[in-house]
Amino acid sequence: MRAAAISTPRLNKMPGIFFPSANPGELKGSDHCLLDDKTQKKRPKAFGTDLKAYLKSMLPHLESGIKSSKSKDILSATEVIQWSQSLEKLLTNQTGQAVFGNFLKSEFSEENIEFWLACEDYKRTESDHLHRKAEKIYKAFVQSDATKQINIDFHTRESTAKKIQVPTPTSFDEAQKVIYTLMERDSYPRFLKSEVYLKLLSELQGNSLK
Numbered sequence: 001m002r003a004a005a006i007s008t009p010r011l012n013k014m015p016g017i018f019f020p021s022a023n024p025g026e027l028k029g030s031d032h033c034l035l036d037d038k039t040q041k042k043r044p045k046a047f048g049t050d051l052k053a054y055l056k057s058m059l060p061h062l063e064s065g066i067k068s069s070k071s072k073d074i075l076s077a078t079e080v081i082q083w084s085q086s087l088e089k090l091l092t093n094q095t096g097q098a099v100f101g102n103f104l105k106s107e108f109s110e111e112n113i114e115f116w117l118a119c120e121d122y123k124r125t126e127s128d129h130l131h132r133k134a135e136k137i138y139k140a141f142v143q144s145d146a147t148k149q150i151n152i153d154f155h156t157r158e159s160t161a162k163k164i165q166v167p168t169p170t171s172f173d174e175a176q177k178v179i180y181t182l183m184e185r186d187s188y189p190r191f192l193k194s195e196v197y198l199k200l201l202s203e204l205q206g207n208s209l210k
Contacts, residue, residue: 077204084192087184091116099200103191104183111148112179112187115141119176123169134167142175152178 075095083090090096097113104110118137125133141150142160152160156175163171191197 075204077201077207080197080201080204083197087180087188090188090191099196100188100191103194103196104187106196107187107190109187111141111150112183114148115150116176116179116183119172122172125169130167130169130171131164134164134171137172138164142172150175150179151182 079093079096083093083096090100097117101110101113104113115137118141122130122133122137138160140146141148142152142157143149144157152175156178160172160175163174
């Protein structure tokens, strides 16, 4: 169980959920491996052992410098700077989503972004599949003995359990908002001060001057 949580995003005016092209499966595999019920998960090593190698493996285009106006697949220093404007800006960028996700793994709190992404995918689900997917998300993240249990208060947990009995696209909105705010107030500020973020920004800014 982690420290107390507090609150997230899109649809229905919740901040930070604008993911027109986001693909949650890219972070954890197809059909949301992030929902796999595993009794144990292998914990990653903390960042710092070989940060440059990590960045190159995550972002092989670092050596290419700033992206050109015609290129859409190369990360720019401007984009990385924008990540610091808000968590919403960070999560609407797929590379930002991946880098932040790996940072959360180093802090042993990756279930937060996994749940947030699962909720984003859930909102785009056709009505015929809502019940199946709602159960999957609930069992993986919300129920009291979930292997990837998110840190939400009792009221939110109970409220979510009731809502999925007759699932709608907004069934997880309350819990998702709690987790978004938790990331926004807790993990996100640390991410912006982390070596992985500052090193990435430095690499891109340095390449832009070459």
